[in-house]
Amino acid sequence: MSQKTLYDKLWESHIVTERDDGSALIYIDRHIIHEVTSPQAFEGLRLAGRKPWRLDTNVATPDHNISTDRFEREAGVAGIPDLTSRIQVQTLDDNCEHFGIKEFKMNEMGQGIVHVMGPELGATMPGMTVVCGDSHTATHGALGCLAHGIGTSEVEHVLASQCLVAKKMKNMRVTVDGCLATGVTPKDVVLAIIGKIGTAGGNGHAIEFAGEVFRDMTVEGRMTVCNMAIEAGARVGMVAVDETTIDYVHGRQFVPSGGLWGLAVAYWKTLVSDDQAVFDSEVFLHADEIAPQVTWGTSPEMVAEVTARVPDLSSQKTPEERRGLERALAYMGLEGGQAITSIAVDRVFIGSCTNSRIEDMRAAAAVARGRKTASSVKQVLVVPGSQMVKAQAEAEGLDKVFINAGMEWREPGCSMCLAMNADKLGSGEHCASTSNRNFEGRQGNGGRTHLMSPAMAAAAAVAGHIVDVRDFVQEVVT
Amino acid sequence: MKAFTRHSGLVGPMDRANVDTDMIIPKQFLKSIKRSGFGPNLFDELRYLDSGEPGQDCSMRPLNVEFPLNQQRYSGASILLARTNFGCGSSREHAPWALEDYGFRAIIAPSFADIFYNNCFKNGLLPVVLSEQSVDRLFAGLYLEEGYQLTVDLKDQQVLSSDGSSYDFEIDEFRKQCLLNGLDEIALTLQEATSIKRYETQRAACHPWVFGAIK
Numbered sequence: 047m048s049q050k051t052l053y054d055k056l057w058e059s060h061i062v063t064e065r066d067d068g069s070a071l072i073y074i075d076r077h078i079i080h081e082v083t084s085p086q087a088f089e090g091l092r093l094a095g096r097k098p099w100r101l102d103t104n105v106a107t108p109d110h111n112i113s114t115d116r117f118e119r120e121a122g123v124a125g126i127p128d129l130t131s132r133i134q135v136q137t138l139d140d141n142c143e144h145f146g147i148k149e150f151k152m153n154e155m156g157q158g159i160v161h162v163m164g165p166e167l168g169a170t171m172p173g174m175t176v177v178c179g180d181s182h183t184a185t186h187g188a189l190g191c192l193a194h195g196i197g198t199s200e201v202e203h204v205l206a207s208q209c210l211v212a213k214k215m216k217n218m219r220v221t222v223d224g225c226l227a228t229g230v231t232p233k234d235v236v237l238a239i240i241g242k243i244g245t246a247g248g249n250g251h252a253i254e255f256a257g258e259v260f261r262d263m264t265v266e267g268r269m270t271v272c273n274m275a276i277e278a279g280a281r282v283g284m285v286a287v288d289e290t291t292i293d294y295v296h297g298r299q300f301v302p303s304g305g306l307w308g309l310a311v312a313y314w315k316t317l318v319s320d321d322q323a324v325f326d327s328e329v330f331l332h333a334d335e336i337a338p339q340v341t342w343g344t345s346p347e348m349v350a351e352v353t354a355r356v357p358d359l360s361s362q363k364t365p366e367e368r369r370g371l372e373r374a375l376a377y378m379g380l381e382g383g384q385a386i387t388s389i390a391v392d393r394v395f396i397g398s399c400t401n402s403r404i405e406d407m408r409a410a411a412a413v414a415r416g417r418k419t420a421s422s423v424k425q426v427l428v429v430p431g432s433q434m435v436k437a438q439a440e441a442e443g444l445d446k447v448f449i450n451a452g453m454e455w456r457e458p459g460c461s462m463c464l465a466m467n468a469d470k471l472g473s474g475e476h477c478a479s480t481s482n483r484n485f486e487g488r489q490g491n492g493g494r495t496h497l498m499s500p501a502m503a504a505a506a507a508v509a510g511h512i513v514d515v516r517d518f519v520q521e522v523v524t
Numbered sequence: 525m526k527a528f529t530r531h532s533g534l535v536g537p538m539d540r541a542n543v544d545t546d547m548i549i550p551k552q553f554l555k556s557i558k559r560s561g562f563g564p565n566l567f568d569e570l571r572y573l574d575s576g577e578p579g580q581d582c583s584m585r586p587l588n589v590e591f592p593l594n595q596q597r598y599s600g601a602s603i604l605l606a607r608t609n610f611g612c613g614s615s616r617e618h619a620p621w622a623l624e625d626y627g628f629r630a631i632i633a634p635s636f637a638d639i640f641y642n643n644c645f646k647n648g649l650l651p652v653v654l655s656e657q658s659v660d661r662l663f664a665g666l667y668l669e670e671g672y673q674l675t676v677d678l679k680d681q682q683v684l685s686s687d688g689s690s691y692d693f694e695i696d697e698f699r700k701q702c703l704l705n706g707l708d709e710i711a712l713t714l715q716e717a718t719s720i721k722r723y724e725t726q727r728a729a730c731h732p733w734v735f736g737a738i739k
């Protein structure tokens with residue numbers, strides 16, 4: 047029998063029909079819905095007089111447009127300050143009600159950023175195809191499933207037919223062996239990978255993250271890595287199923303129990319690439335090469351070790367590269383050759399579907415504990431990714447740690463990851479951010495984003511500038 | 525989706541290269557919950573002198589008279605004549621939605637951005653690729669003659685002008701059939717409902733936990 051990759055197995059097990067032109071009708075097991083990319087899809091269903099193909103596959107929650115301010119949240123949907131956002135959130139509620147779709151409403155336990163709540167509720171399970179009208183759906187691949195983002199017409203297509211028309215991608219494996227050093231986290235691993243292969247490196251590929259580093263990583267950490275596969279150009283990122291995956295899934299709300307559990311686990315354990323499987327491309331890194339990472343530019347590939355300097359023009363070979371660097375430095379307000387640690391930060395954002403899980407909260411709190419935010423820092427937002435993360439963090443007293451450090455403990459949502467709700471950067475402001483995109487204007491018009499890990503972001507908040515978390519607090523990161 | 529077989533109509537110009545999706549429909553309109561109603565905000569920043577906000581009554585806004593589509597002679601245009609790389613930028617489906625809502629049925633250009641090209645087909649809008657020379661000739665005709673009309677015939681894959689000249693264009697057979705028959709992808713997929721149900725039955729037998737979990 048031929049040797050298959052994890053992606054081959056997931057793809058083949060979801061083919062409904064194959065067509066002559068190489069495309070296939072692929073069955074979708076789980077569809078997650080949020081307020082921004084779904085209203086037109088629901089409207090389309092209505093106009094065509096169609097109903098969802100299945101109800102027990104969809105799960106919805108609002109995240110992008112909602113307020114993260116406690117008082118505004120307490121006022122319910124009516125408390126969302128922006129009228130168009132309020133209507134969008136209300137519309138999600140109405141559509142879910144009308145079509146009978148399971149929704150975790152804004153202030154209900156279970157609500158959260160789509161890519162945090164799906165896995166934590168067990169809505170995402172190994173071996174599934176998972177889609178959502180959002181490009182960071184790759185996150186769910188951390189559980190050994192085939193997950194990717196889709197457009198609004200495709201949201202409607204999945205609602206109506208439970209299928210998508212797709213073509214198979216190529217296989218890429220990124221192997222990282224070794225042991226991560228103290229202070230080096232999953233976020234640093236994925237930023238280092240993007241730094242190595244570039245933002246187009248994974249184009250047309252499904253990436254499997256393999257090797258000792260990912261085997262040793264928690265599922266939360268794997269999610270941080272898969273989340274940013276799209277920033278390496280790949281719509282899909284995934285990690286093979288192992289005991290860690292199965293332990294993570296066990297006992298979650300939508301996960302089977304009893305006899306079904308045993309049956310599921312037996313199948314899930316087959317969700318690994320065969321030993322001799324061939325990948326179309328392979329990338330290797332060693333854990334020893336990876337230090338804490340910080341982006342200095344306007345694309346996630348513009349990344350460096352925290353101890354490095356911002357590149358200068360002489361390091362660029364072609365005139366085009368020089369122009370690109372010049373434009374990025376001008377936008378970021380940086381000088382070529384300046385030390386990364388000399389960059390002062392105006393605001394800090396700890397949150398987003400990349401880094402707002404309980405582990406991320408703990409890592410940030412470990413740095414913030416007993417310390418104070420620098421007086422030069424205008425605002426530090428700590429935004430848990432879901433109601434469940436928030437409840438767990440509060441049970442552990444982490445909210446107090448942040449508040450005592452002069453940070454704001456907010457309600458779950460996308461918050462300052464994108465400039466679609468009230469949490470935004472001002473023009474020219476530098477932000478130490480645990481999110482995933484540092485594009486121009488992403489966190490607010492003229493805002494300057496530096497991507498990094500939660501521990502690094504918390505350290506920057508305390509220091510007032512970017513700082514190497516390893517020197518800063520050696521004792522807390524061990 | 526509306527079927528597209530043959531369409532004759534007034535031609536309007538968008539005479540610049542690299543028209544991006546933000547130009548077609550600016551980002552502030554993406555908070556809308558509708559797929560329709562984007563027509564008044566098509567080319568918003570070029571078309572009006574003030575800055576547009578969602579939900580505004582556009583009939584009261586100051587028009588930019590320099591913008592060709594605002595001129596009387598192009599009023600009611602249903603075929604857009606454009607330049608290279610039309611529709612570049614983000615993947616927003618709001619761009620074809622806005623063009624279609626405004627009244628366009630076809631866009632003729634020397635090239636289109638990939639995602640935009642795909643999105644057009646999902647929305648009953650026909651993007652027609654002609655050579656640069658052909659597009660130049662059509663622009664010349666358009667500027668010369670008030671009330672300039674063209675016919676786009678999808679079945680024969682031709683653009684016909686009133687002076688008798690015709691221009692052949694290429695199109696993917698699958699997409700052509702979808703448009704000719706007014707099938708959207710969903711309708712097409714639903715023709716395979718029996719296969720989908722068969723798949724579900726088989727799958728439910730071996731992976732039953734995939735079904736029924738979410739209530």
Ligand code: SF4
Pocket residue numbers: 109110159160161180182398399400459460463464481482
């Ligand atoms: S947290 Fe950011 S990247 Fe993630 S879903 Fe929300 S807006 Fe998108």
